[in-house]
Amino acid sequence: MAxxxxxxxxxxxxxxxxxxxxxxxDSRARLATTLDDPAYREWTYxxxxxxxAILADMTEPQRDLALALLDTGCSATSRHSARAVxxxxxxxxxxxGGNPQPGxxxxxxxxxxxxxxxDAWAWRVNGHHLAIHVTVVGDDITVTPSFFGSEPATVLSxxxxxxxxxxxxxxxxxxxxxxxxADQQAIAVTSxxxxxxxxxRNDPVADDSVIARGIARADLRPDQQERLAALVQHYFGRTPxxxxxxxxxxxTRAGLDEIRFAWAGGxxxxxxxxxxxxxxTFLLEYDNTQDDANHIHSVWRDLREDFGGDLLAAHYxxxxx
Numbered sequence: 001m002a003x004x005x006x007x008x009x010x011x012x013x014x015x016x017x018x019x020x021x022x023x024x025x026d027s028r029a030r031l032a033t034t035l036d037d038p039a040y041r042e043w044t045y046x047x048x049x050x051x052x053a054i055l056a057d058m059t060e061p062q063r064d065l066a067l068a069l070l071d072t073g074c075s076a077t078s079r080h081s082a083r084a085v086x087x088x089x090x091x092x093x094x095x096x097g098g099n100p101q102p103g104x105x106x107x108x109x110x111x112x113x114x115x116x117x118x119d120a121w122a123w124r125v126n127g128h129h130l131a132i133h134v135t136v137v138g139d140d141i142t143v144t145p146s147f148f149g150s151e152p153a154t155v156l157s158x159x160x161x162x163x164x165x166x167x168x169x170x171x172x173x174x175x176x177x178x179x180x181x182a183d184q185q186a187i188a189v190t191s192x193x194x195x196x197x198x199x200x201r202n203d204p205v206a207d208d209s210v211i212a213r214g215i216a217r218a219d220l221r222p223d224q225q226e227r228l229a230a231l232v233q234h235y236f237g238r239t240p241x242x243x244x245x246x247x248x249x250x251x252t253r254a255g256l257d258e259i260r261f262a263w264a265g266g267x268x269x270x271x272x273x274x275x276x277x278x279x280x281t282f283l284l285e286y287d288n289t290q291d292d293a294n295h296i297h298s299v300w301r302d303l304r305e306d307f308g309g310d311l312l313a314a315h316y317x318x319x320x321x
Contacts, residue, residue: 002140002311003243008072009139013115015069016123019053020111022062027053035113035120041204041307045147045297047128052108055086055127066109070125073134073143078238084165085130085148091160092128092151120315122308129297131202135308137315143239144302145206153288153296168234169286169298173275176227177263180215184224188215194265194274198285198297206283206301211276214262228261232277235284235300247282247302254280265289 020028031053033039039051055066071079086105093100106127113121115136122135129149135142148166155163180188190212200206217225232251236244251259258280265273272293277284286298304310 002137002142002305003240003246004140005240005242006139008240008242009136009141012069012072012123012134012136012141015065015072016111016115019062019065019069019109022065023053023058027057030054031109031111033110033112035122035312037112040112040122043124043126043131043133043145043147043204044202045129045131045149045299046202047106049106050108050110050126052110052124052126055105055107055109056103063103069109069123070132073123073125073132073239075237075239075241075244078148081148081165081238082125082130082132085150086127088150088155088163088165089128091155091158091163095152095158120308120312133307135311137308137311140311141240141243142302142305142308142311143243144300144306145202146235146238146300148238148298150296152291152294154294156294166296166298169296170288172227172231172234173263173286174269176224176231176261177267177275179221179224179227184215184219187219188261189263189267190214191264192266194272194287194289196287196289198274198287198299199276200283200285200299200301204307206303206306208278208283208303211278211283211285212262212264213278214260214276216257217259217261218257225256228259228277229256231261232259232279232282232284235277235298238300250281251279266293 020031070082074082086107090100108126111123115121120137124133131145131147133145150165155161199210217228236247260278263275270293272289274287281303283301288296
């Protein structure tokens with residue numbers, strides 16, 4: 001199953017078509033590919049070039065159309081976070097000694113398939129610390145992998161001093177951690193050392209066997225279960241309402257008591273730390289370990305629907321039949 005929203009899919013189709021129509025022929029060729037492209041499931045959150053049409057080369061009207069497509073894959077809240085990640089990359093490069101100018105944004109847009117004609121198609125936005133993947137089949141959508149990062153996590157100097165882009169990702173997890181008693185913490189905190197990065201990295205298929213199991217929801221008090229739900233729903237809530245509801249419904253049907261929370265690293269703010277939330281249908285990972293614990297990675301992986309997963313499989317089976 002996937003989120004179903006005919007009006008949103010129509011908006012996505014129109015936004016993707018409007019962007020393609022506005023680009024020059026070379027940029028339009030870079031924007032487009034097909035679902036059988038071997039690179040369809042290749043992605044990364046590291047700096048460096050990607051396939052697609054780059055935001056830095058777009059005119060202001062083209063940029064507006066590209067960001068309008070981005071907005072359709074986000075919730076009302078997360079579209080601001082996504083744009084803030086894009087803006088923060090300029091700050092990061094300036095703090096690193098470079099001299100990037102506003103508009104020199106190294107983020108790439110890709111439309112996979114033909115939204116005007118194909119029943120199954122996809123689109124993505126990918127660059128340093130931002131990866132949004134949307135797959136569309138009919139009126140159904142999937143929205144993972146979904147990666148948001150922030151470098152720095154907190155801007156420590158300059159005109160943007162004090163800016164935090166990804167606040168709830170840390171604060172909601174700490175709210176839960178702070179309520180654990182000693183026995184619960186002994187289960188939930190799986191290591192005194194945090195890993196240097198999320199453990200599944202940018203693997204095309206998330207391998208949940210590498211994730212520590214931590215403490216199960218069934219072993220939490222009701223108030224703690226509410227905090228865990230708030231954390232999970234925050235990640236799901238990065239996406240349009242239909243996809244967020246579907247993700248929570250599938251997690252509920254698979255068994256909320258099977259969801260497990262694990263923490264690694266220091267317990268105090270400013271110390272290197274990592275956490276995961278693993279359920280039968282999904283995986284969340286977060287780390288803040290690099291650059292003296294001022295560099296966030298956070299990802300939501302769907303264990304069945306990444307890059308369309310079962311949704312595309314069902315489509316292909318039905319088409320073959």
